[in-house]
Amino acid sequence: MEVAFAIVLALLTAFLYALSNVLELTEAEQIPDEYALRVGLMTRLVRRPRWLLGLLSDVFGYASQAAALALASVVFVEPILALAIVISLILGAAMTHRRLRPADWVCAAVLSGGLALFLYEVPPTGGHEFIPTDRAVIAGPITFAVIVACIAAARPYRGAPRAAFLGVAAGICFAAAAVLTKGVVHYLGDGVFAWIPHWESYALALASIGGVIIGQSAFQTGALAASVGSTESTAPIAAAILGLVLLDESVFFDSADQVAAVVISICMILFGIAALARAEERVIADAAATT
Numbered sequence: 053m054e055v056a057f058a059i060v061l062a063l064l065t066a067f068l069y070a071l072s073n074v075l076e077l078t079e080a081e082q083i084p085d086e087y088a089l090r091v092g093l094m095t096r097l098v099r100r101p102r103w104l105l106g107l108l109s110d111v112f113g114y115a116s117q118a119a120a121l122a123l124a125s126v127v128f129v130e131p132i133l134a135l136a137i138v139i140s141l142i143l144g145a146a147m148t149h150r151r152l153r154p155a156d157w158v159c160a161a162v163l164s165g166g167l168a169l170f171l172y173e174v175p176p177t178g179g180h181e182f183i184p185t186d187r188a189v190i191a192g193p194i195t196f197a198v199i200v201a202c203i204a205a206a207r208p209y210r211g212a213p214r215a216a217f218l219g220v221a222a223g224i225c226f227a228a229a230a231v232l233t234k235g236v237v238h239y240l241g242d243g244v245f246a247w248i249p250h251w252e253s254y255a256l257a258l259a260s261i262g263g264v265i266i267g268q269s270a271f272q273t274g275a276l277a278a279s280v281g282s283t284e285s286t287a288p289i290a291a292a293i294l295g296l297v298l299l300d301e302s303v304f305f306d307s308a309d310q311v312a313a314v315v316i317s318i319c320m321i322l323f324g325i326a327a328l329a330r331a332e333e334r335v336i337a338d339a340a341a342t343t
Contacts, residue, residue: 054123055176061120062132068113070139073280074147075106078336080271093268110264117230122237126230126295127303128176131167131288137280137325138163141332150338156331163324170317173310179301182235182252187298192255195294199224203266215278218270223286225263230287231294232256276336281329285322 079100080093097103120129138160145152183191199221206217232252239247247253270279295301304310 058120058124058129058176059132061116061123062129063135065113065117065120066133066136067139068109068116069133070136070143072106072109072113073136073140074143075102075109076268077271077276077280079103079106080268093272094265097268114260118233118237121230121233122241124176125174125179125301126234126299127179127292127301128171128174130227130230130291130295131170131174131321134163134167134284134288134321134325137284137328137332140280141328141335144332144335148335148338150335152331152335156328159324159327159331162320163328166317166320166324169313170321173304173314173317175302175304179295179299181238181299183231183298188251191294191298195224195228199262199266211273212275212278215270215273215275216282218266218273219279219282220286222263222267222270223283224290225259225266226283226287227290227294229256229259229263230291231298232259234299276333277326277330280332281326284329285325288321289318 076097079097079102098107117129117133141152141156141160144150202217202221202224206214206221209217232255235250235252236247236256239250239253267279267283270283273279292303296303303314305314
C-alpha cells in the first residue's frame with residue numbers, strides 16, 4: 053500500500069511540476085539576459101502573477117515529492133517525475149489551443165514505456181534515510197564543483213548551448229535536493245523543529261534555491277528545448293546515481309538481461325524527454341507567432 057501511495061504522490065508531483073514549468077518558462081524568457089544568475093532575476097519574476105502561480109505549484113509539488121520520498125526510494129520516485137514533460141506538453145497545448153502531432157504521442161509512449169521498464173527493475177524501497185558523513189564530505193564538493201563547472205561553461209554562450217549547460221546544473225541541484233529531502237523528512241517525523249541542528253536541512257535549502265535560480269536562468273535564454281530537455285533528463289539520472297552511491301539504494305543487475313533492460317529503459321526515457329522538449333518548444337513558438 054505504501055508503494056502505491058508513493059506512486060500516486062509522485063504522479064501528483066509530476067503534474068504540479070509540469071504546471072509550474074508551463075507557467076514559469078514563458079515568463080522567465082521575457083527577462084533580459086543581463087539578469088541571468090543574479091538575484092535581480094528573481095526580484096523581477098516575483099512581480100509577475102503568472103510566475104508566482106507557477107512558484108506556488110512548485111511549492112505544493114515539492115511537498116508531495118517529499119511525501120513520496122518518505123515512502124519509497126529516490127531511485128524509484130525520481131524517474132517517475134520525468135512524466136512531467138509529457139504533462140507539461142499536454143497542458144501547454146491545451147492552454148495555447150494547439151493540437152499535438154501523432155509523433156508527439158509516440159514519443160510520450162516511448163518515454164512512458166521506458167519508465168515502466170525501469171521501474172520494473174528497481175526495488176521501490178531500501179537504502180538509508182541519511183547520507184553517511186564520510187560520503188557527504190566527498191560527494192558534496194564534487195557535486196558543487198560540477199555545478200560550478202556547468203555554470204562557467206555556460207557563460208560564454210547564448211541560446212541553446214547556454215540553456216543546456218544551465219539546465220544540467222539545475223538538474224543536479226534538484227537531484228541533490230531530492231537525496232537530502234529523505235533525511236530532512238525523517239527528522240520532521242521526530243518533531244516540527246527537529247531538523248534545525250542537522251546540516252542536511254541547510255544543504256537542502258541551498259540546493260533548492262540554487263536550482264530555482266539556475267533553472268529560471270536556463271528558461272530565460274528562450275531555448276526551451278535545450279533548457280527543459282537538459283533539466284528534465286539530468287535530474288532523474290543524477291538523483292538515481294546519488295541514491296545508489298550515497299544511500300545504498302539498488303537496481304536489479306543480477307543478469308545480463310536485467311542490465312540490458314535498465315540500459316534500454318534509460319535510452320527510451322532520454323529519447324522521449326529530448327523529443328518532447330522540442331515539441332513543447334514548437335507548441336509555444338507556434339502560439340507566440342499567432343499572437
